[in-house]
Amino acid sequence: MTTVEEPAGPAGPAAEERPIGFGRMKRKEDPRFVRGKGRYVDDVKLPGMLHGAVLRSPFAHARIVSIDTSAAEAHPKVKAVITGETLAGLGLAWMPTLSMDTQAVLATDKVRFQGQEVAFVVAEDHYAARDAIELIDVDYEPLDPVVDARRALDPAAPVIRDDLEGRTDNHIFDWEAGDRAATEEVFSRADVVVEQTMLYPRVHPAPLETCGAVASMDPVDGKLTLWTTTQAPHAHRTLYAMVAGLPEHKIRVISPDIGGGFGNKVGIYPGYVCAVVGSIVTGKPVKWVEDRSENLMSTSFARDYHMNGQIAATRDGRILGVRVKVLADHGAFNSTAQPTKYPAGFFHIFTGSYDIEAAHCEVTGVYTNKAPGGVAYACSFRVTEAVYLIERMVDCLAAELGADPADLRMRNLLQPEQFPYQNKTGWEYDSGDYPACLRKAMDLAGYEELRREQAEKRERGELMGIGLSFFTETVGAGPRKHMDILGLGMADGCELRVHPTGKAVVRLSVQTQGQGHETTFAQIVAEELGIPPEDIDVVHGDTDQTPFGLGTYGSRSTPVSGAAAALVARKVRDKARIIAGAMLEVSPDDLEWTKGRWSVKGDPAMTRTIQEIALAAHGALELPEGVEGHLEATTVYNPPNLTYPFGAYICVVDVDPGTGAVKVRRFIAVDDCGTRINPMIIEGQVHGGLADGVGMALMEFIGFDEDGNCLSGSFMDYLLPTALEVPAWELGHTVTPSPHHPIGAKGIGESATVGSPPAVVNAVLDAIGVRHADMPLTPGRVWQAMRHGQVEA
Ligand code: MCN
Ligand code: CUM
Structure with a gap:
């Protein structure tokens, strides 16, 4: 790792020079982690504790004809078998989602995605619980599944959510932002309009610790204690109180050490509710911890945005406007996490970092027979998709104009004197010096020299690519008058x-x-x-x-x-x-x-x-x-505004012309998160996010076959990047404090995940001279793109 202008190395200063305040300092939590003394949910062991396991649907779409639990109940170590019917008796068969939809806790009528929760067994130990779920006999009548979101609104498509009253299609919402007429006007006078369709594929946060809970209902004082992997303990407690009708002061939610969340642990999963019900019916604490496949197949996925972008510009490279149409695949239940007013999250920051005249987006959300969730995985509420869209569009425009992608960006970036800047879809960017940030990244990279090297290599038939991205995020929701989740102000x-x-x-x-x-x-x-x-x-x-x-x-x-x-x-x-x-x-x-x-x-x-x-x-x-x-x-x-971190990223890749394999040779990241509290922690956040970005761009993908079978249910299929796939990161930073934040700090936790995928993709496409190919750019896809031009998923 290389850093600029940081006084001390990653280990931080010696104890006697430790900062009283901001500065590099080793993490206080690490002594317990490096000694193996972290306490995670699975480390919670209570006297008399029982163990739960979930029976999941093998089908993506099927009617449940009958469920026979008698053999499981007869298992000597089984203490309870819970089905949707049991829960219906308690009014708990369905639960509200974070997007005000309802989700089956345990399916009663139909299963709507492969891996959906059908029954819950409570037994003396984990193995007995897993054995006993095999003894449950479910009679399914398979139905035609909707796997491709582009087919969801087809009148012939089966209706997935026939549980919702009066529903005759798979449509969830239409949402728009920006000014349609003004956008049409700028498009009508543009010299150049470039259009590109792209998919931000379904990926998964894949935290190393899967999700789980230990529920303990004290039958004497009626107090429920729930140790659970949650990123939002208070919101969870209030929701349990509202849904289960338990008094809120009699619920204690404890989120102990967490082995990665990345958005995966924002929502409430059926397994948590089942653990609670299991504890209520048995009078004993119940632990439920999912395995890797359960985590990958059934918990909050991310992205799955089919986007069509258009960018309008003058011949000499001034960007005039952007318009976007999105088809958002929300899976079988709309349980994406985002402030209520914004069904597409903060996607409307897709105008990016550029001084444009007009913008408009339309987003349509649909149900499919896939796992619900969404907006997880370091997404900043769909800013990830927005940044990918605009940063790919700018590169497409550069290709069309024959312009250098760095010049084109520099030419259109917002200028420091324009802040606070009201963008064309309603955001007020708080502060920034974008040109200085891009220049710094280019200097660190030696951009001009890299372009010369690339030209020489091209002559020899070697494929080297240089990709840029410049991103602006909007993070730090509220303010509360605009932002709530299920009515709870942010x-x-x-x-x-x-x-x-x-x-x-x-x-x-x-x-x-x-x-x-x-x-x-x-x-x-x-x-x-x-x-x-x-x-x-x-x-x-x-x-x-x-x-x-x-x-x-x-x-x-x-x-x-x-x-x-x-x-x-x-x-x-x-x-x-x-x-x-x-x-x-x-x-x-x-x-x-x-x-x-x-x-x-x-x-x-x-x-x-x-x-x-x-x-x-x-x-x-x-x-x-x-x-x-x-x-x-x-x-x-109650924040008066969100904060707007930004950054300039440059990725250098080499592509093997014989196999399409991509080697990320260098990655330069210059971030600005305002005042820096602990530069060492910031660097750690950026390193992790950059690895995420390389993973999504090149390897990670939750795929399905045409029957809706999930093809990415293990780490053999869902590939995460390791130290072998990523380069030594080269970091830099600028500091533009947020004017409205008491210490001037902006968020950093998702910047690199948001900003890096387009830089990697732009680099690969630059190397092979193809305008667009959808992620993940696996060797197979790159090879195909080299031979056949564009590849869409
Ligand atoms: N920080 C800082 N100076 C700043 C900004 C942040 O020193 N100007 C520090 C913060 O104080 C904090 C860390 O950087 O210790 C991240 O801060 P922030 O940007 O506020 O993000 P959050 O703490 O809210 O973390 C959430 C964010 C999200 S949404 C995802 S997803 C993600 C991410 O953090 N999940 C992570 N980074 C992760 N890192 C780890 N190790 N594990 C996850 O699950
Ligand atoms: Cu969207 S993943 Mo983080 O916001 O927990």
């Missing part, structure tokens, strides 16, 4: 308590899955209060211990909860000022703050550290009228 609480000895605990509503929150949130408080991060404990992932908030996804933790943490610390600092005034017998107005202490202006010897103030706040000191003792505060942060 704002986050935060509580901070400074103990008498000056150590502190900060309680968050967001939940880390590997992003290092235990470190970075301590650093935010440290920056504001001057208490060393080691002395600040970060508590999260337990609804009994933390304030309400909507959780971690859409890279919202830093933009929303990070702001809350800074503001709650400032509240504590303000209170500390009053107490310091009382201690020093001066007016608080006469005090000034330097990190970690309040001092009398002009008399630095008259000073009290935050630790001294904390002790006094709990002591005998007489406090001014109306000032309560102790040193703590709470806050709820």
Whole structure:
């Protein structure tokens, strides 16, 4: 890895130079992980705990004629067999999805995708539960499945959701953004219009830890404790309360250590609900943890967007407008996660980083006989698809105009003086210096030299490609007046308590899955209060211990909860000022703050550290009228706007002309996430995201055959990139603070996953001289593209 302008290497500075605030610092959580002391859901073992297993549908679409559970019930180790019928008796056969649809917890009438949950067995051990699901006899009557979204609206297509009243087709929603008439107008006067159809294929977040839950309903006090892999513990608790009719204060959701989420752990899966019901009916704790195939085949997928883009420009390369039509495949139940108002998430940021005159998009969502979910996998709520669309379109335009893709981008990027910038579909970009960022990436890459090398290689018949992408994300949902999930507003609480000895605990509503929150949130408080991060404990992932908030996804933790943490610390600092005034017998107005202490202006010897103030706040000191003792505060942060991280990526590939195999030789990523809390963690986030991007561009794909059988149910078929497929990343950064965020920070958690796939694809297509081929660019597809031109999936 190469970095620019970072003072220390990845290991971070020695302990004595550790920052009290922002800067490189090793992760506080890592000592327990590297010692194997992490505590994941599967590590939870309770006395008398039983084990659940899910029976899943072998068919993509079939009517359930009958279910015979007698043999399974007769198994000596089986304690309960739960079917949709059992659940229907409790009013729990269906549950609401995050998109206000309903999803079968256990199928009663039909199965609608391969891998759908049909029955749940609770047994003394995991093996007995798995054995017993084999004993359940389900009589299915197979139905014609809808596998290709492009066939879903065909009048002859079978209706998948006949459970929904009055439904006669597979249509879910139509949604549009931008200005159709203005867009038509700019297209009518354009010199050049380029059109391209592309599929962002179905991929999967594939966290190393699969999803699972341990449910324990205490029959005495009626309290349900649920250890579960969730990115949003509070939202889950409220939903369990609403759906199951359990009192919310009698539910405790604990999200322990999580082995990767990537969006996969945002929603509520039938297995969680079954574990809860299993515990209620047996009176014992019930553990359910899915296996790899279950995770890949049945939990939240990502993407599956069929897009048709058109870009209009002048002959000399000024982009005038963009319009897009999308067919969105949402699977069998519409359970995508996104703020209610936006059924296509934030796809309408597809205008990208360019100064264009008009834009319009139409998105149609349809049901298919595939696993539900969607908008997972470091997606920033469909920003991934939007960035891919515009960055491929710009390259298509460059090809049409015979322009250099870097020049064309540079020519059309928004200029620093245009911020805050109102884009043509309703977003207000907060800040940026795009040309500086692109220039930096080009300098790091040695862009001009690379083009010369490419030209020489071409002469020798060698296929080298250089691909660019420039992305703008919108992350950090709310504000709450525009953004909610199932009616829950997207704002986050935060509580901070400074103990008498000056150590502190900060309680968050967001939940880390590997992003290092235990470190970075301590650093935010440290920056504001001057208490060393080691002395600040970060508590999260337990609804009994933390304030309400909507959780971690859409890279919202830093933009929303990070702001809350800074503001709650400032509240504590303000209170500390009053107490310091009382201690020093001066007016608080006469005090000034330097990190970690309040001092009398002009008399630095008259000073009290935050630790001294904390002790006094709990002591005998007489406090001014109306000032309560102790040193703590709470806050709820409702963001005024989202944050707009951006970046310029350059990928260099070599393609083997004989096999179509792609070697990613270099990858240069310059990111701007505003103020950088912990550069080492940021780099880790970017490394992971870049690997994701290479994976999606070249290898990852959830495929189906024409009967709707999932062809990607194992890591033998669903290929994840390893160290062998990725290069040593070359990172750089620029810093454009967000003007509305208390510490100027923007999100970073999804930037690289969002920004990198188009750079890789653009590089491969540049190497082989083909305008478009759909991901994943496997050797077979590249080979086909080299021979036959465009390849669409
Ligand atoms: N950070 C920073 N300075 C900034 C911005 C962020 O130091 N200016 C730090 C943060 O404080 C945090 C990390 O970088 O420790 C990521 O912050 P943020 O961008 O706020 O993203 P979230 O914490 O909300 O994480 C969510 C994001 C999403 S949505 C997916 S998907 C994804 C991602 O994080 N899933 C991940 N990165 C992941 N990384 C790991 N290891 N595991 C996952 O499941
Ligand atoms: Cu869309 S994947 Mo992340 O937002 O948890």
